[in-house]
Amino acid sequence: MEGSGVKVDTIYCGDACELLEQWAPGKVDLAFADPPYNIGYIYDKYQDDLPDQQYVAWCRRWMAGCQRVLKADGAFYIAIGDDFAADLRIVGRELGLHLRNWIIWHYTFGQNTRAKFARAHTHILYFTKHPDRFVFNDRLLRYPSARHTEYQDLRASPLGRLPDDVWDDFPRVCGTFRERAGFHGCQLPEALLTRIILASSNPGDVVLDPLLGSGTTAVVAKRLGRKYVGIDISEEYVGHARERLKQVRDESRAQPQGHRWPELHEDMLAQLYRETKVSAANLLPNEVALRVIAASLSARTGAQYDAGQVRERLQLLADKNKLPKLPNDTAFVARSHVKSEGKRYVRQVKRWEGRRGKAEESRGGARNAI
């Protein structure tokens, strides 16, 4: 970024608040930040248990830094947990940012709880610097609606529908995932950042993540042909993120070569499948839905795909067991609990019940003592 004191396609190791204050204003198109949530999580360098007011003051400082370096038509997304989402929304207002959406990212496999409902979501605050001047590439976000998938309705928009503000199509990065880098416990899914970067930037734009962690924002920005700038305070994370980035190419102009599809295009098709939420068995015969997927895939990738190619590739991915798992997408097969696996299950249930009984006894004891 000319004259800004910042080099693009660079990951800085340092304090985001200090660095952002030194950089020239108005150079960044999109900022994304996923701060520590002040819940006592263990990081390499950062202490995640500040007094509440101190935590909010710290967030205000890096938020003000991001707001300053954003261009006049820039966008700013912040992922944040329950405890401080409302505080950061207010800080955003005080800084003059405009809230366009308060997104809920709902993921499965929330942590188990006994005395309250399991927490299975993160808030994503989507702000823009200007109330009505901003980039929002709606064409790149669309997928088939129920009118396509349920009714094969030809009158429904052939471009598909936009996601709403509850996002339930991005599973958290599990241990078995190919994309898992394995050195940072808070790694966000690439598909989530893909939606945000596609929505709010264009190829060649500058994407900033001031609290970069494992490097996901920079990885996705690079794949999509954006320029990235990342900051993290941990030398260890920065070292790993730089290595992770070396494995990634700009695939924004990649085109299929016959039957060989760029990896980015296959990943985008898999994500469209997840967004459509219809199992392959029901989707493959549905020409109307496949046409919408082809239109959206073409918009997202810049290549030209038709419904036939999409059907063929989905079938191939299904045959190789590479399609994302959807709820209830496989036929039910009853298990015989007489067999050994059934006995093991019964033994496990007894063990759980035993443990639960003891826990309840001790809780009951404590209650009686009050």
Ligand SMILES: C[S@@+](CC[C@H](N)C(=O)[O-])C[C@H]1O[C@@H](n2cnc3c(N)ncnc32)[C@H](O)[C@@H]1O
């Ligand atoms: C929740 S993690 C980000 C995870 C990231 N979104 C990902 O996908 O991997 C927050 C990061 O902020 C970093 N951090 C904390 N304080 C910082 C500061 N003052 N400046 C820069 N980075 C900081 C931590 O080291 C941590 O890696």
